[in-house]
Amino acid sequence: MTDFSPAQRRDCSPRPGAVRQRGNGDLRAASADSRPSDVGAVTVDCGAACGGRATAHRGAAGNDAATSSSGAAGNGVRTSSCGAAGNGEAALHCGTSANGEATPSCGAAGNGDAALHCGTSANGEATALCASPEEALRTIAFTGRTLGALLYYSPARPEQQPLLHALAGDAWLEEWPALPGLAEAGALMQQGLVADQRATLEQEFQRLFLGPHALPAPQWGSVYLDEESVVYGESTLALRAWLRQRGIAPALATNEPEDHCGLLLLLSAWLAENAPSSLDTLLEEHLLPWAPRFLTLLCEGTVHPFYQGLGRLTRITLAHWRQYRGLTPPVRKLYR
Secondary structure, three states, X not given: OEOOOOOOOOOOOOOEOOEOEOOOOOHHHHHHHOOOOOOOOEEEEOOOOOOOEEEEOOOHHHOOOOEOOOOOEOOOOOOHHHOOOOOOOOOOOOOEOOOOOEOOOEEEOOOOOEEEOOOEOOOOXXXXXXXXXXXXXXXXXXXXXXXXXXXXXXXXOHHHHHHHHHHOOXXXXXXXXXXXXXXXXXXXXXXXXXXXXXXOHHHHHXXXXXXXXXXXXXXXXXXXXXXXXXXXXXXXXXXXXXHHHOOEOOOOOOOOOOOEHHHHHHHHHHXXXXXXXXXXXXXXHHHOOOHHHHHHHHHHHOOOHHHHHHHHHHHHHHHHHHHHHOOOOOOOOOOO
């Protein structure tokens, strides 16, 4: 039984009234540096599913990073550049998005996997470099772990500070896939990490994702997929059953829904390294049908440049994943 789950942050459960409930320098090095010394968190005990062991930390006792067996830690101005398709959701298709930004082109690798074309996008930016399937999985692990940490953990935690310090510089942009819109997203995030903006980062994280007031951008999938827009909805139960069928048992310290966007990004990173055969289903069935809408609301619901940039960076990175893996997520009716 694979036991994947960062330990619950004491201050990061949704506040009462925030959502309705049913029933209940070097970015990679900075990520690694943010691993806590005290685990107090979660272990991923890989049995038949992956034949190894990994850990993920989401600290009770201040632990606020995430690691996998590789040892690397998990770790805007309101604009239309968050990307909107005709239905108001962020555009993830190949070619040019509705806001005029070029998206990475789809292609096919020699082994039949979808691949990104090498070259230059329509707006003159370099597109993501072609990569082997193994390198692509490593990229998903790295980018998923970083984005997941930023969406899942409080920015006030000490273990997050090396990651935020790395993002305030320029070097990490060379480590990220060369995607259209990367420079703009990175500039917003850097703007949000200057002294006066950084002082309000934790306050904005609380307002956006925790409450106590109604959340501008809830991170739980069932808020979007369930007709009643509740947490612990039917889609949460479907994800829980899928995890159970694959021997992945979330062991959260509190009864938090498993369909949290940050947690699913961390899980995607872990699957890319340990059980890649399950990665596409997780993305196609349980994350991509609703994540674009969440990211649209995030971009629209914040005036903090860091979270505007994070929304854009997550959107273009998920587009990268989708296109490289050749995924076709089902069109689901969204209720938020």
